[in-house]
Amino acid sequence: MEEILRLFTDDIKQAVISKVENRWDKLQEIRIRLYQPLEIAFDENTEWIETVKPNKKDGIFLLNQMSQFSLYRMEDELREGYITIEGGHRVGIAGKVNTAQGHVKALQYITFFNIRIAKQLTGISSGILPHLYNRSNNNYFNTLFIGAPQTGKTTLIRDVARVIGTGWKHTPPKKVGVIDERSEIAASIKGVPQHNLGLRTDIMDACPKAEGMMMMIRSMSPDVLIIDEIGSTQDVQALMEAIHAGVQICCTIHGQSMDELNKRPSLHDLLRNDVFDRYVLLSKRQTPGHVKSIYNGSRQLIWG
Structure with a gap:
């Protein structure tokens, strides 16, 4: 240290x-x-x-x-x-x-x-990745990770980026674009990530999320976009544009429960249009990134 x-x-x-x-x-x-x-x-x-x-x-x-x-x-x-x-x-x-x-x-x-203290915990997403992968079209579901502060959302999504960008079991790697507005996911210094985010992962560091998503799509043509802590109306609009551009998204948001999301005005468009196929709810445990339950796009429990 x-x-x-x-x-x-x-x-x-x-x-x-x-x-x-x-x-x-x-x-x-x-x-x-x-x-x-x-x-x-x-x-x-x-x-x-x-x-x-x-x-x-x-x-x-x-x-x-x-x-x-x-x-x-x-x-x-x-x-x-x-x-x-x-x-x-x-x-x-x-x-x-x-x-x-x-x-x-x-x-x-x-x-x-x-x-x-930054902690890179590799492998913590391995148990949930099969629930986030759509084998019918060999692509990932649009996924929202929900958790209160200090539940390990960033730690978990960092490992998700690494696995998607590297591949797992018989699943080939995808091109991943990380919009790291607060330099937390990759922890880049002078553009160089301090964490391992995968072989096919590109990072837009210290860039506002809404602008960074479209910049990444235009410049690096990712298959999957990963964004930490969405919440503003601008974030939501950019996410909708990214989806219409044919890009899958994985992002995190602060929240205690599924019901709490319905009370967030900025998320109404995302929820009303059933943008997300998977909702991953985290719980606060001693081990960061502990997944409590997973819901499908209809908000029905499928795991946990």
């Missing part, structure tokens, strides 16, 4: 090493709030480090390490509220916001950091 430890001054680094010990594989987040104890979130519980309370100097050091002493080059990421670092880890940031004409211009006085 050198990519993580290099972010800290020596006293914080030693405190984190002592707290985590041999539990790096269970580590989910390290939350740093200036002048407050450190919060360490594991799969099964949350623990605190009371012995160190980061100060302004520690925060500046962390920012410099994240940006490699060149914050001005990361203005877009800072405005979005996160920076992706080597290894695919993502550091969320918060503080005082500067606005211009009602829009976020920049983050100033950054005093809160959330280091989310």
Whole structure:
């Protein structure tokens, strides 16, 4: 975990090493709030480090390490509220916001950091892939993955991209296009993905989803588009255009249940037109990406 430890001054680094010990594989987040104890979130519980309370100097050091002493080059990421670092880890940031004409211009006085540990879990989609593949036409069903925060939606869809783009059993690989608006799926740095997304997978990194979908279709002619966290009206319109262009889609959305989706105004067109052939509902367990149930296009339970 050198990519993580290099972010800290020596006293914080030693405190984190002592707290985590041999539990790096269970580590989910390290939350740093200036002048407050450190919060360490594991799969099964949350623990605190009371012995160190980061100060302004520690925060500046962390920012410099994240940006490699060149914050001005990361203005877009800072405005979005996160920076992706080597290894695919993502550091969320918060503080005082500067606005211009009602829009976020920049983050100033950054005093809160959330280091989310990237975990590539290969093979976690193998149990559900047969339910997402239509053998009658040798293509994938349009699929929506539904889950609350921290249920592992991104982890699961990352593995789905890898398997579809590489092939599995007697199923040949497909051309996959990933629209990675927040650099979470591939965790690309300078355009190079830090995670394995498959042999035939192309990635549009840090691009707005609605624009990126059509750009990817025009430039790379994918068989399957993979998008994380849809929700806006623009996302829905772009998805409809992609489907009319003959592309299959796999995407995720925040939600607790199937009923909750019906209450989302932006999704009415997708649901009314039966765009999705499969709905995959995730549940929060210690293992990310745990699938609770799968429904068909008529929202009838077919697995789980």
